[in-house]
Amino acid sequence: MQFIKLSLTALCLGLITACGGSGGGGDNSGNTATPVNDNTTSPTTNVDTPSTPNTETNNTTGQVAKTSLDSDHIVVTNLNSPNLSTITVDGQTIQVMRSGTYVGSWSNIRDGSVTTTVCCGKYDSAKIGFYDLGEDAPAYLFYNGIVTAKNDIPQSGVVTYKGDSIIFPGSADTDLPDQITGTSTFNADFGNKTLSGSLNADQVTVTVNAKINENTLSGTATSSVDPGTINVDGKFYGSNAKQLAGMAIPQTENDDWGAAFIAGKQ
Structure with a gap:
């Protein structure tokens, strides 16, 4: 990293x-x-x-x-x-x-x-x-x-979250800056316990797919400019899961990119 x-x-x-x-x-x-x-x-x-x-x-x-x-x-x-x-x-x-x-x-x-x-x-x-x-x-x-209490997590419905992100591109494209700040957009399906979305900064898109387990997120991320699939972890924050945040971190030395994200309920 x-x-x-x-x-x-x-x-x-x-x-x-x-x-x-x-x-x-x-x-x-x-x-x-x-x-x-x-x-x-x-x-x-x-x-x-x-x-x-x-x-x-x-x-x-x-x-x-x-x-x-x-x-x-x-x-x-x-x-x-x-x-x-x-x-x-x-x-x-x-x-x-x-x-x-x-x-x-x-x-x-x-x-x-x-x-x-x-x-x-x-x-x-x-x-x-x-x-x-x-x-x-x-x-x-x-x-x-401030993590959302487990009994305060919605049990149904699809909620859109929008916010910010920071992406650290790896060595696949040396023309990119070392860090790029951008946006984040997610759809949380609380009934099916899934989260999908993307981080967008400059010409880089990171696609995120995760499972919702009570107030915790876990899944994977892929990048439009860097190879490899890396792990995503995160949580819901505030009353009624009004915000979420997390990061995508490489697990092997072959993956040299990463990201962090934060977003609020729309």
Whole structure:
């Protein structure tokens, strides 16, 4: 998953005003969130009061995929905190949202040696993003949020979700940027327990098909520009499954592309 590391390097070079602080988990009052400029207009989703966090025994709220610059090995670990402001991975607390700062689209947060790119302020129950811990350190891709309680998942009907995505193309097309932000569209068939949809960014389309198991998504993804089928994991977030988020992560060193997505009910 070196694609994430390369993308973060390019991101840091293009960062203009994101300021450093005391490091992950410290006082970040002097730091700012900087919008990421791209050519994609993201759909607007309705935002309401965040739902009550899921307190069930199985309290997995999201996942983090970790890679290092000198290895193709990927480690995926669960997150277990419905915290939209920070995530804690490998003992490091990373801020993913600034208090008192609202950015409706993708934004860059620089905190000491840590640069985080996160989406988006308009989603009140979930966040996706990626970050690294500096030169020659691991890179991370994540999704997390306030998971929909199992008894609050719809049991019938087809619901459309629209939102945002970020795609990390692999080596199949070297003319593409290291990272491309775009849109996401899904149809969730709660009666048949299936989810289908696509991520679209520039000339890249990622097709997603997954099974719905209570508040969890699991399936596969294929890319229009990269070979291989990779795994998809995700969850529903907020009251009545009003949002969803997840990521597509390669399982072998032969697959060097990936993606993350987030969307709101229409």
